[in-house]
Amino acid sequence: MTTVVPHAPDGSPEGKLAGKAVFVGGASRNLGALISRTLADAGARVAVHYNSDSSAADARSVVDAITSRGGEAFPLQADLTEPDQVKRAFDEVADRFGSLYASVNTAGMVIKKPLVEVTPAEYDRMFAVNSKAAFFVMQEAAKRVADGGKILSVVTSLLAGYTGLYSVYAGSKAPVEDFTRALSKELFGRNVSVNTLAPGPMDTGFFYPAETDESVAYLKSQAMNGELTKIEHIAPWVKFLLTDGWWANGQVFFLNGGFTTR
Numbered sequence: 136m137t138t139v140v141p142h143a144p145d146g147s148p149e150g151k152l153a154g155k156a157v158f159v160g161g162a163s164r165n166l167g168a169l170i171s172r173t174l175a176d177a178g179a180r181v182a183v184h185y186n187s188d189s190s191a192a193d194a195r196s197v198v199d200a201i202t203s204r205g206g207e208a209f210p211l212q213a214d215l216t217e218p219d220q221v222k223r224a225f226d227e228v229a230d231r232f233g234s235l236y237a238s239v240n241t242a243g244m245v246i247k248k249p250l251v252e253v254t255p256a257e258y259d260r261m262f263a264v265n266s267k268a269a270f271f272v273m274q275e276a277a278k279r280v281a282d283g284g285k286i287l288s289v290v291t292s293l294l295a296g297y298t299g300l301y302s303v304y305a306g307s308k309a310p311v312e313d314f315t316r317a318l319s320k321e322l323f324g325r326n327v328s329v330n331t332l333a334p335g336p337m338d339t340g341f342f343y344p345a346e347t348d349e350s351v352a353y354l355k356s357q358a359m360n361g362e363l364t365k366i367e368h369i370a371p372w373v374k375f376l377l378t379d380g381w382w383a384n385g386q387v388f389f390l391n392g393g394f395t396t397r
């Protein structure tokens with residue numbers, strides 16, 4: 136006899152997204168915005184998180200794009216480096232949507248410079264956004280998601296690279312792999328899948344300020360089809376991992392056209 140594992144809150148083996156609440160961190164533009172729209176198109180109710188005041192209008196545009204297509208979403212501001220604000224953000228999601236199905240945190244920050252030039256303030260900021268925020272979002276999500284829920288984070292394909300200049304960026308993303316492994320194991324009994332995505336150099340405004348024409352050309356040459364990773368390459372993985380891909384657990388997926396592997 137086949138046992139059906141209830142990996143969705145409603146126990147449905149399909150694990151589809153209709154009506155399920157998802158928190159998307161860093162959702163005002165680029166990857167987080169596309170993930171929000173993709174999940175909403177699949178029926179999810181989306182908390183569209185943003186951080187900076189200057190991102191409020193973009194977050195509102197994401198919400199408007201979702202609601203204009205008949206979906207449900209609301210904008211939610213929080214500095215995720217502050218655990219109190221993380222807690223308050225998830226409280227707001229609960230007030231609005233009730234039971235939480237998934238958390239997808241895309242918040243991140245990059246600095247590209249020689250290790251010897253990284254200042255103490257830059258180091259603290261990078262670890263605050265890329266490690267501390269990731270950790271406390273995972274922690275709060277673990278407390279909040281229903282049994283069968285999903286928790287995703289985003290790091291970088293540089294974790295499988297051998298390169299200079301990204302010491303404090305890759306280094307501050309690296310702990311998320313261990314957070315993912317530990318939390319996924321701790322949540323076995325609740326059938327909550329915890330995974331992390333590691334995109335390659337991605338064609339967004341996040342990427343270009345740290346690069347030169349030469350480095351962009353080189354990075355393009357290092358993947359299939361001579362192109363950068365696109366947000367459209369990543370969003371379908373999020374949808375998959377939140378639905379039929381639920382058996383993946385404790386993993387870091389390098390999504391980069393072959394840019395780095397391990």
Ligand SMILES: NC(=O)c1ccc[n+]([C@@H]2O[C@H](COP(=O)([O-])OP(=O)(O)OC[C@H]3O[C@@H](n4cnc5c(N)ncnc54)[C@H](OP(=O)(O)O)[C@@H]3O)[C@@H](O)[C@H]2O)c1
Pocket residue numbers: 160161162163164165166167185186187188190213214215216241242243244245264268289290291292333334335336337338339340341342
């Ligand atoms: N683009 C690439 O080349 C690339 C490659 C691999 C991995 N990644 C990773 O992919 C993720 C998404 O990047 P993206 O290209 O879509 O760039 P993005 O739109 O700039 O995303 C970064 C997000 O992080 C948020 N954020 C920054 N500080 C925060 C804080 N203190 N609290 C909460 N949120 C904060 C930003 O929100 P505000 O703007 O509102 O502050 C922004 O929405 C990042 O984690 C990045 O490290 C990017």
